[in-house]
Amino acid sequence: MKSIAKTERVRFQNTLIFLEKNLPKTAKILDLGTPNDLSAFLTQNGYKIDHAHGQDFDLHPEVIAKDGYDAVTIFEVLEHLVNPMGILQAIKAPRLFASVPLDLWFAKAYNNNKDPYDRHFHEFEDWQFDWLLEKSGWEIVNTEKWNTPVSKIGIRPILRRFTPRYYMIEAKRP
Numbered sequence: 054m055k056s057i058a059k060t061e062r063v064r065f066q067n068t069l070i071f072l073e074k075n076l077p078k079t080a081k082i083l084d085l086g087t088p089n090d091l092s093a094f095l096t097q098n099g100y101k102i103d104h105a106h107g108q109d110f111d112l113h114p115e116v117i118a119k120d121g122y123d124a125v126t127i128f129e130v131l132e133h134l135v136n137p138m139g140i141l142q143a144i145k146a147p148r149l150f151a152s153v154p155l156d157l158w159f160a161k162a163y164n165n166n167k168d169p170y171d172r173h174f175h176e177f178e179d180w181q182f183d184w185l186l187e188k189s190g191w192e193i194v195n196t197e198k199w200n201t202p203v204s205k206i207g208i209r210p211i212l213r214r215f216t217p218r219y220y221m222i223e224a225k226r227p
Contacts, residue, residue: 064219065094067199068128072100072150075195075223080123083146085110086130102126114139124148129219132176141189149191152221153177155198179220191224 068091076082078099084092087106096102108116111134117125125146131137132153141149156176177185183193198220 061090063199063201065091067197067219068152068221069095069098071195071197071221071223072126076100076124076148076150080148081121083117083119083122083125085117085125085127085140091128110140111135114143118143118145120145122146124150127151129154131182138185138189141186141191147226149186149224150222151186151224152219153182155179155220177220182220182222186222186224190226192227193222193224195223197221 072095078101080100082100082102084102084104086092086104088104092102092104103122105117105119110117110130114136117140123146125144125148127140127149129152131140131151134140154176156178179196179198183196186193201219
């Protein structure tokens, strides 16, 4: 795997630790995203992952309604969707592991004007994400938050050292 930035290393390591506490490496996982550095990292650490990629999940949430998986993972995807509820309702696996970036009062929502898929429609507060999951038919079992230290100088980088940026959940169908 290529070299990854310190902030990504922290996020990847925290994701792995959360999964290792809650999901056996023998689980059959469907990841709702394209193969990427995080999924490669998890694979290198013993997880077996299939991907549901190449579709616009807002327009086609049914593409992920696949049987035979122990868990679905959605890491930093839901914030890109206009309607994340549709995809959450379509999941057939009994367990869900998802993470989202949290809304930061000192930073605007991410927007890449050159790529319509590389922007955030949502940046959640933890209670908003919990509510979305509950309304979608999920029961939250575990949660965790972490920050992303940045080595730049300035007020926002200092605030990022103390303010949680990512929110991870484990949920199950009741």
